[in-house]
Amino acid sequence: MSKQNKLPITVVTGFLGSGKTTLLQQVLRQPGMQDTAVLVNEFGKVGLDHHLLQVMEESTILLGGGCVCCSTRDDLVEGLSQLLNRVERGERASIRKVVIETTGLADPAPIVFTVLSHPVLQHHFYIENVIVTVDAVNGLFHLHNQPESVKQVLVADKLIITKTDLAKANEVEQLVQELQAINPSSEVHTAVYGAADAAILFTPAAASGRKSERMVAASMASGAHTQDVSSVSITFEKPLDWTAFGLWLSMLLHAKGEDIMRVKGLLDIGGPGPVVLNGVQHIIHPPDHLEEWPTEERISSLVFIMRRVDPQDILASLEAFQQTFDVEHNLPRMEVLL
Amino acid sequence: MCVLCTGAILQVHWTDRRTAEGAAVPGEDQLRFYRRGRLHRAGLANKILCHYGLKVEDWNGSKFVLSDRKGRQEIIEDLGGLWPAAEKLVGYKLNPLDSVLIGKLKHNV
Incomplete structure:
Protein backbone atom coordinates (compact mmCIF):
# COMPACT_ATOMS: atom_id res chain seq x y z
CA MET A 1 0.00 0.00 0.00
CA ALA A 206 15.34 16.71 5.12
CA ALA A 207 16.80 13.31 4.59
CA SER A 208 20.38 14.28 4.03
CA GLY A 209 22.93 12.32 5.96
CA ARG A 210 25.68 14.92 5.79
CA LYS A 211 24.58 18.35 6.81
CA SER A 212 27.42 20.82 6.66
CA GLU A 213 30.81 21.62 8.01
CA ARG A 214 29.03 23.40 10.79
CA MET A 215 27.76 20.12 12.08
CA VAL A 216 31.20 18.56 12.10
CA ALA A 217 32.68 21.66 13.67
CA ALA A 218 30.01 21.60 16.34
CA SER A 219 30.77 18.03 17.26
CA MET A 220 34.50 18.74 17.34
CA ALA A 221 34.02 21.69 19.59
CA SER A 222 31.89 19.97 22.15
CA GLY A 223 34.57 17.34 22.68
CA ALA A 224 33.26 15.49 25.67
CA HIS A 225 31.38 12.29 24.98
CA THR A 226 27.87 12.34 26.27
CA GLN A 227 26.81 9.01 27.69
CA ASP A 228 29.20 7.03 25.43
CA VAL A 229 27.37 8.19 22.34
CA SER A 230 29.38 8.42 19.15
CA SER A 231 28.35 9.04 15.61
CA VAL A 232 29.91 8.28 12.31
CA SER A 233 29.22 9.31 8.76
CA ILE A 234 29.90 6.81 5.99
CA THR A 235 29.92 7.74 2.31
CA PHE A 236 30.10 5.73 -0.89
CA GLU A 237 30.97 7.20 -4.24
CA LYS A 238 29.52 4.45 -6.42
CA PRO A 239 26.03 2.98 -6.35
CA LEU A 240 25.54 0.33 -3.69
CA ASP A 241 24.23 -3.17 -4.19
CA TRP A 242 21.03 -3.01 -2.14
CA THR A 243 21.00 -6.76 -1.52
CA ALA A 244 24.56 -6.80 -0.23
CA PHE A 245 24.09 -3.70 1.85
CA GLY A 246 20.79 -5.02 3.24
CA LEU A 247 22.49 -8.24 4.32
CA TRP A 248 25.19 -6.37 6.21
CA LEU A 249 22.89 -3.84 7.83
CA SER A 250 20.26 -6.40 8.83
CA MET A 251 22.96 -8.55 10.42
CA LEU A 252 24.45 -5.57 12.21
CA LEU A 253 21.08 -4.40 13.50
CA HIS A 254 20.18 -7.89 14.56
CA ALA A 255 23.38 -8.20 16.58
CA LYS A 256 23.74 -4.63 17.84
CA GLY A 257 20.22 -3.20 17.52
CA GLU A 258 20.21 -2.11 21.14
CA ASP A 259 23.37 -0.05 20.75
CA ILE A 260 22.86 1.38 17.29
CA MET A 261 20.51 4.15 18.24
CA ARG A 262 19.99 5.65 14.86
CA VAL A 263 20.68 4.98 11.19
CA LYS A 264 19.83 7.67 8.72
CA GLY A 265 20.86 8.46 5.20
CA LEU A 266 20.44 8.65 1.48
CA LEU A 267 21.62 5.69 -0.55
CA ASP A 268 22.33 5.46 -4.25
CA ILE A 269 21.29 1.97 -5.33
CA GLY A 270 21.54 2.60 -9.03
CA GLY A 271 17.96 3.77 -9.58
CA PRO A 272 16.89 7.19 -10.81
CA GLY A 273 16.58 8.51 -7.27
CA PRO A 274 18.07 7.67 -3.90
CA VAL A 275 16.61 5.55 -1.15
CA VAL A 276 15.92 7.25 2.14
CA LEU A 277 16.86 5.01 5.00
CA ASN A 278 15.71 5.84 8.50
CA GLY A 279 16.03 3.53 11.44
CA VAL A 280 15.62 3.70 15.18
CA GLN A 281 17.45 0.87 16.92
CA HIS A 282 16.44 -2.33 15.16
CA ILE A 283 13.32 -0.75 13.69
CA ILE A 284 13.83 0.39 10.12
CA HIS A 285 11.15 2.55 8.52
CA PRO A 286 10.03 1.21 5.16
CA PRO A 287 12.69 2.75 2.88
CA ASP A 288 11.40 5.53 0.66
CA HIS A 289 12.42 5.52 -2.97
CA LEU A 290 12.69 9.09 -4.20
CA GLU A 291 11.99 10.03 -7.79
CA GLU A 292 15.13 12.08 -8.13
CA TRP A 293 18.13 13.38 -6.22
CA PRO A 294 17.64 16.56 -4.22
CA THR A 295 21.08 17.84 -5.29
CA GLU A 296 23.45 17.32 -8.19
CA GLU A 297 25.82 15.13 -6.22
CA ARG A 298 24.98 11.45 -6.22
CA ILE A 299 26.86 10.25 -3.20
CA SER A 300 25.45 7.71 -0.78
CA SER A 301 25.82 8.87 2.75
CA LEU A 302 24.79 7.30 5.97
CA VAL A 303 24.97 8.46 9.57
CA PHE A 304 25.16 5.96 12.41
CA ILE A 305 24.62 7.07 15.98
CA MET A 306 25.58 4.47 18.49
CA ARG A 307 26.37 3.68 22.07
CA ARG A 308 29.17 1.42 23.26
CA VAL A 309 30.20 0.52 19.70
CA ASP A 310 33.53 1.58 18.26
CA PRO A 311 33.05 3.41 14.93
CA GLN A 312 36.24 1.77 13.60
CA ASP A 313 34.66 -1.65 14.08
CA ILE A 314 31.70 -0.64 11.94
CA LEU A 315 33.95 0.49 9.12
CA ALA A 316 36.19 -2.58 9.33
CA SER A 317 33.15 -4.82 9.21
CA LEU A 318 31.55 -2.97 6.31
CA GLU A 319 34.83 -3.07 4.37
CA ALA A 320 35.26 -6.78 4.95
CA PHE A 321 31.69 -7.49 3.85
CA GLN A 322 32.01 -5.32 0.76
CA GLN A 323 35.21 -7.18 -0.13
CA THR A 324 33.57 -10.54 0.31
CA PHE A 325 30.61 -9.46 -1.77
CA ASP A 326 33.02 -8.55 -4.60
CA VAL A 327 32.29 -4.88 -4.57
CA GLU A 328 35.82 -3.87 -3.64
CA HIS A 329 35.78 -0.92 -6.01
CA ASN A 330 33.17 0.66 -3.79
CA LEU A 331 34.80 0.77 -0.40
CA PRO A 332 33.26 3.14 2.12
CA ARG A 333 34.88 6.31 3.34
CA MET A 334 34.28 7.18 6.93
CA GLU A 335 34.36 10.29 9.01
CA VAL A 336 34.01 10.03 12.74
CA LEU A 337 31.85 12.89 13.92
CA LEU A 338 32.48 12.41 17.59
CA MET B 1 -1.45 -15.09 2.47
CA CYS B 2 -0.15 -18.19 0.74
CA VAL B 3 -3.01 -20.51 -0.27
CA LEU B 4 -0.86 -23.63 -0.20
CA CYS B 5 0.78 -23.35 3.19
CA THR B 6 -1.60 -20.77 4.73
CA GLY B 7 1.42 -18.78 5.81
CA ALA B 8 0.37 -15.21 6.40
CA ILE B 9 2.89 -12.55 5.54
CA LEU B 10 2.08 -9.73 7.90
CA GLN B 11 5.21 -7.75 7.47
CA VAL B 12 7.32 -6.94 4.45
CA HIS B 13 10.92 -6.76 5.61
CA TRP B 14 12.62 -3.48 4.75
CA THR B 15 15.26 -5.17 2.64
CA ASP B 16 12.53 -6.48 0.33
CA ARG B 17 11.29 -3.03 -0.54
CA ARG B 18 13.65 -2.75 -3.42
CA THR B 19 11.67 -0.98 -6.08
CA ALA B 20 9.36 1.98 -5.69
CA GLU B 21 5.88 0.81 -4.84
CA GLY B 22 3.55 0.68 -7.79
CA ALA B 23 6.36 0.80 -10.32
CA ALA B 24 5.23 -0.65 -13.61
CA VAL B 25 7.42 -3.58 -14.64
CA PRO B 26 6.27 -5.95 -17.40
CA GLY B 27 4.84 -9.18 -15.98
CA GLU B 28 7.34 -11.74 -17.21
CA ASP B 29 10.35 -9.60 -16.54
CA GLN B 30 9.14 -8.90 -13.06
CA LEU B 31 9.15 -12.57 -12.24
CA ARG B 32 12.58 -13.02 -13.76
CA PHE B 33 14.03 -10.10 -11.81
CA TYR B 34 12.39 -11.41 -8.69
CA ARG B 35 13.87 -14.91 -9.06
CA ARG B 36 17.26 -13.55 -10.01
CA GLY B 37 17.18 -11.20 -7.01
CA ARG B 38 16.48 -14.06 -4.67
CA LEU B 39 19.30 -16.19 -6.07
CA HIS B 40 21.64 -13.21 -5.82
CA ARG B 41 20.64 -12.67 -2.20
CA ALA B 42 21.10 -16.33 -1.30
CA GLY B 43 24.49 -16.32 -3.04
CA LEU B 44 25.71 -13.29 -1.12
CA ALA B 45 24.31 -14.55 2.17
CA ASN B 46 26.17 -17.83 1.71
CA LYS B 47 29.48 -15.99 1.50
CA ILE B 48 28.91 -14.94 5.08
CA LEU B 49 27.04 -17.98 6.32
CA CYS B 50 29.73 -20.43 5.12
CA HIS B 51 31.94 -19.14 7.93
CA TYR B 52 29.39 -20.51 10.35
CA GLY B 53 28.89 -23.80 8.48
CA LEU B 54 25.49 -22.72 7.24
CA LYS B 55 23.91 -22.52 3.83
CA VAL B 56 20.79 -20.81 2.59
CA GLU B 57 18.82 -21.78 -0.51
CA ASP B 58 15.87 -20.34 -2.31
CA TRP B 59 12.84 -22.59 -2.11
CA ASN B 60 10.42 -22.21 -5.02
CA GLY B 61 10.78 -18.47 -5.03
CA SER B 62 8.66 -18.16 -1.91
CA LYS B 63 10.80 -19.14 1.07
CA PHE B 64 14.43 -19.61 1.95
CA VAL B 65 15.70 -22.79 3.58
CA LEU B 66 18.63 -22.43 5.94
CA SER B 67 20.53 -25.62 6.72
CA ASP B 68 23.64 -26.63 8.62
CA ARG B 69 26.03 -29.48 7.89
CA LYS B 70 24.18 -31.87 10.17
CA GLY B 71 21.11 -31.53 7.98
CA ARG B 72 19.06 -29.44 10.36
CA GLN B 73 16.88 -26.98 8.54
CA GLU B 74 14.95 -23.81 9.22
CA ILE B 75 12.43 -22.24 6.88
CA ILE B 76 12.73 -18.50 6.72
CA GLU B 77 10.77 -15.74 5.09
CA ASP B 78 13.25 -12.90 4.71
CA LEU B 79 16.43 -11.39 6.14
CA GLY B 80 14.54 -10.46 9.29
CA GLY B 81 14.15 -14.17 9.98
CA LEU B 82 17.56 -15.24 8.70
CA TRP B 83 19.76 -14.07 11.56
CA PRO B 84 17.66 -15.41 14.45
CA ALA B 85 17.36 -18.76 12.63
CA ALA B 86 21.11 -18.83 11.99
CA GLU B 87 21.78 -18.16 15.66
CA LYS B 88 19.45 -20.97 16.59
CA LEU B 89 21.36 -23.45 14.38
CA VAL B 90 24.88 -22.44 15.41
CA GLY B 91 23.97 -21.97 19.04
CA TYR B 92 25.64 -18.61 19.64
CA LYS B 93 25.21 -14.96 18.73
CA LEU B 94 26.40 -13.87 15.31
CA ASN B 95 28.29 -10.62 15.36
CA PRO B 96 29.30 -8.82 12.16
CA LEU B 97 31.81 -6.74 14.17
CA ASP B 98 33.61 -9.87 15.36
CA SER B 99 37.30 -9.48 14.54
CA VAL B 100 37.70 -13.22 13.81
CA LEU B 101 34.93 -13.09 11.22
CA ILE B 102 36.32 -9.89 9.70
CA GLY B 103 39.77 -11.48 9.50
CA LYS B 104 38.39 -14.52 7.72
CA LEU B 105 36.42 -12.38 5.30
CA LYS B 106 39.42 -10.18 4.53
CA HIS B 107 41.78 -13.05 3.85
CA ASN B 108 39.13 -14.99 2.03
CA VAL B 109 39.72 -18.14 4.08
Missing part, protein backbone atom coordinates in the same frame (compact mmCIF):
# COMPACT_ATOMS: atom_id res chain seq x y z
CA SER A 2 1.40 3.36 -0.88
CA LYS A 3 2.03 6.19 1.49
CA GLN A 4 -0.64 8.34 -0.16
CA ASN A 5 -3.45 6.45 1.50
CA LYS A 6 -1.92 6.57 4.95
CA LEU A 7 -2.26 9.21 7.63
CA PRO A 8 0.99 10.83 8.74
CA ILE A 9 1.75 10.70 12.45
CA THR A 10 3.89 13.27 14.18
CA VAL A 11 5.20 12.20 17.55
CA VAL A 12 5.91 15.07 19.91
CA THR A 13 8.07 14.22 22.85
CA GLY A 14 10.48 15.97 25.17
CA PHE A 15 11.52 15.90 28.77
CA LEU A 16 9.12 16.84 31.59
CA GLY A 17 8.36 20.54 31.45
CA SER A 18 10.16 21.14 28.19
CA GLY A 19 7.17 22.75 26.55
CA LYS A 20 5.51 20.02 24.48
CA THR A 21 2.01 21.12 25.35
CA THR A 22 2.72 24.84 24.89
CA LEU A 23 4.19 24.13 21.51
CA LEU A 24 1.20 22.06 20.43
CA GLN A 25 -1.26 24.56 21.86
CA GLN A 26 0.23 27.33 19.74
CA VAL A 27 0.75 25.29 16.62
CA LEU A 28 -2.72 23.76 16.63
CA ARG A 29 -4.28 27.21 16.68
CA GLN A 30 -2.68 28.14 13.41
CA PRO A 31 -4.81 28.03 10.27
CA GLY A 32 -4.83 24.78 8.41
CA MET A 33 -4.51 22.70 11.54
CA GLN A 34 -8.20 21.87 11.99
CA ASP A 35 -7.70 18.53 10.29
CA THR A 36 -5.36 17.31 13.02
CA ALA A 37 -6.30 14.63 15.52
CA VAL A 38 -4.36 14.78 18.76
CA LEU A 39 -3.66 11.80 20.95
CA VAL A 40 -2.48 12.78 24.38
CA ASN A 41 -0.76 10.48 26.76
CA GLU A 42 -1.57 11.42 30.29
CA PHE A 43 0.79 10.78 33.12
CA GLY A 44 -0.80 10.81 36.53
CA LYS A 45 -4.48 10.82 37.28
CA VAL A 46 -5.47 14.26 36.11
CA GLY A 47 -5.35 14.51 32.36
CA LEU A 48 -4.04 18.04 32.56
CA ASP A 49 -2.72 18.11 29.06
CA HIS A 50 -6.10 17.09 27.80
CA HIS A 51 -7.77 20.14 29.33
CA LEU A 52 -5.11 22.40 27.96
CA LEU A 53 -5.56 21.23 24.44
CA GLN A 54 -9.08 22.59 24.34
CA VAL A 55 -9.17 23.48 20.69
CA MET A 56 -8.77 19.92 19.70
CA GLU A 57 -10.88 18.40 22.41
CA GLU A 58 -13.21 16.67 20.02
CA SER A 59 -10.48 14.83 18.21
CA THR A 60 -8.49 14.05 21.31
CA ILE A 61 -8.47 10.52 22.54
CA LEU A 62 -6.94 10.26 25.96
CA LEU A 63 -4.57 7.36 26.23
CA GLY A 64 -5.28 5.87 29.62
CA GLY A 65 -2.78 4.85 32.28
CA GLY A 66 0.83 6.04 32.10
CA CYS A 67 3.49 5.86 29.44
CA VAL A 68 3.17 5.01 25.78
CA CYS A 69 5.92 2.51 26.27
CA CYS A 70 6.52 -1.16 25.72
CA SER A 71 4.28 -2.08 28.57
CA THR A 72 1.21 -0.13 27.54
CA ARG A 73 1.54 0.42 23.88
CA ASP A 74 -1.72 -1.49 23.56
CA ASP A 75 -3.22 1.85 24.53
CA LEU A 76 -1.68 3.43 21.51
CA VAL A 77 -3.00 0.63 19.31
CA GLU A 78 -6.41 1.09 20.81
CA GLY A 79 -6.28 4.87 20.51
CA LEU A 80 -5.26 4.77 16.88
CA SER A 81 -7.72 1.99 16.00
CA GLN A 82 -10.51 3.98 17.62
CA LEU A 83 -9.50 7.00 15.59
CA LEU A 84 -9.34 4.89 12.45
CA ASN A 85 -12.84 3.54 13.10
CA ARG A 86 -14.17 7.04 13.40
CA VAL A 87 -12.45 8.17 10.23
CA GLU A 88 -13.76 5.17 8.31
CA ARG A 89 -17.28 5.67 9.60
CA GLY A 90 -17.15 9.22 8.35
CA GLU A 91 -17.38 10.89 11.75
CA ARG A 92 -13.89 12.30 11.38
CA ALA A 93 -13.57 12.21 7.65
CA SER A 94 -11.67 15.48 7.54
CA ILE A 95 -8.68 14.21 9.47
CA ARG A 96 -5.47 14.47 7.50
CA LYS A 97 -2.82 14.12 10.16
CA VAL A 98 -2.32 12.80 13.65
CA VAL A 99 -0.23 14.15 16.50
CA ILE A 100 0.77 11.97 19.43
CA GLU A 101 2.01 13.80 22.48
CA THR A 102 3.89 11.52 24.81
CA THR A 103 4.78 11.91 28.45
CA GLY A 104 8.07 13.50 29.39
CA LEU A 105 9.62 10.19 30.33
CA ALA A 106 8.42 8.18 27.36
CA ASP A 107 10.76 6.46 24.97
CA PRO A 108 9.58 7.26 21.43
CA ALA A 109 11.06 4.08 19.92
CA PRO A 110 8.19 1.79 21.01
CA ILE A 111 5.69 4.18 19.42
CA VAL A 112 7.49 3.98 16.11
CA PHE A 113 7.72 0.23 16.50
CA THR A 114 4.02 -0.12 17.30
CA VAL A 115 2.92 1.84 14.24
CA LEU A 116 5.33 0.06 11.91
CA SER A 117 4.62 -3.46 13.09
CA HIS A 118 0.94 -3.61 14.05
CA PRO A 119 -0.91 -5.66 11.40
CA VAL A 120 -3.69 -3.10 10.97
CA LEU A 121 -2.06 0.20 11.88
CA GLN A 122 0.93 -0.25 9.55
CA HIS A 123 -1.43 0.01 6.57
CA HIS A 124 -3.19 3.13 7.75
CA PHE A 125 -0.56 5.24 9.42
CA TYR A 126 3.08 6.10 8.99
CA ILE A 127 5.47 8.06 11.19
CA GLU A 128 6.36 11.28 9.48
CA ASN A 129 8.34 13.04 12.17
CA VAL A 130 9.57 12.64 15.66
CA ILE A 131 9.77 16.08 17.21
CA VAL A 132 11.61 16.54 20.46
CA THR A 133 11.36 19.68 22.55
CA VAL A 134 14.40 20.63 24.59
CA ASP A 135 14.27 23.21 27.32
CA ALA A 136 16.97 25.86 26.79
CA VAL A 137 17.28 26.47 30.52
CA ASN A 138 17.38 22.93 31.85
CA GLY A 139 18.22 21.02 28.69
CA LEU A 140 21.92 20.57 29.41
CA PHE A 141 21.20 19.44 32.94
CA HIS A 142 18.72 16.85 31.68
CA LEU A 143 21.12 15.61 29.03
CA HIS A 144 23.82 15.04 31.61
CA ASN A 145 21.63 13.51 34.26
CA GLN A 146 18.66 11.85 32.58
CA PRO A 147 19.30 9.01 30.17
CA GLU A 148 15.68 9.31 28.96
CA SER A 149 16.45 12.77 27.70
CA VAL A 150 19.45 11.60 25.65
CA LYS A 151 17.38 8.79 24.20
CA GLN A 152 14.71 11.24 23.10
CA VAL A 153 17.27 13.46 21.39
CA LEU A 154 18.72 10.44 19.58
CA VAL A 155 15.40 9.44 18.14
CA ALA A 156 14.48 12.98 17.02
CA ASP A 157 14.03 14.03 13.42
CA LYS A 158 13.60 17.61 14.53
CA LEU A 159 14.70 19.25 17.75
CA ILE A 160 12.83 22.31 18.99
CA ILE A 161 14.67 24.35 21.58
CA THR A 162 12.11 26.08 23.76
CA LYS A 163 12.33 28.90 26.29
CA THR A 164 15.28 30.50 24.50
CA ASP A 165 14.10 33.86 25.85
CA LEU A 166 14.80 32.69 29.40
CA ALA A 167 18.31 31.40 28.81
CA LYS A 168 21.57 33.18 28.11
CA ALA A 169 22.72 33.21 24.50
CA ASN A 170 25.92 31.29 25.21
CA GLU A 171 23.97 28.60 27.09
CA VAL A 172 21.70 28.14 24.09
CA GLU A 173 24.70 27.92 21.80
CA GLN A 174 26.30 25.32 24.03
CA LEU A 175 23.07 23.32 24.08
CA VAL A 176 22.78 23.42 20.29
CA GLN A 177 26.34 22.14 20.00
CA GLU A 178 25.71 19.34 22.43
CA LEU A 179 22.49 18.34 20.69
CA GLN A 180 24.20 18.25 17.32
CA ALA A 181 27.00 16.22 18.79
CA ILE A 182 24.52 13.64 20.07
CA ASN A 183 22.35 13.58 16.98
CA PRO A 184 24.03 15.13 13.94
CA SER A 185 21.23 13.94 11.66
CA SER A 186 18.43 16.05 13.10
CA GLU A 187 17.30 19.59 12.38
CA VAL A 188 17.42 22.13 15.18
CA HIS A 189 14.81 24.90 15.51
CA THR A 190 13.97 27.31 18.28
CA ALA A 191 10.64 28.43 19.68
CA VAL A 192 9.78 31.06 22.26
CA TYR A 193 6.60 30.32 24.12
CA GLY A 194 5.50 27.74 21.60
CA ALA A 195 5.78 30.15 18.70
CA ALA A 196 6.91 27.74 16.03
CA ASP A 197 5.68 27.58 12.50
CA ALA A 198 3.34 24.65 11.88
CA ALA A 199 5.17 24.09 8.61
CA ILE A 200 8.32 23.21 10.57
CA LEU A 201 6.49 20.53 12.45
CA PHE A 202 4.53 18.97 9.66
CA THR A 203 6.95 18.76 6.79
CA PRO A 204 9.15 15.72 6.50
CA ALA A 205 12.67 16.29 7.75
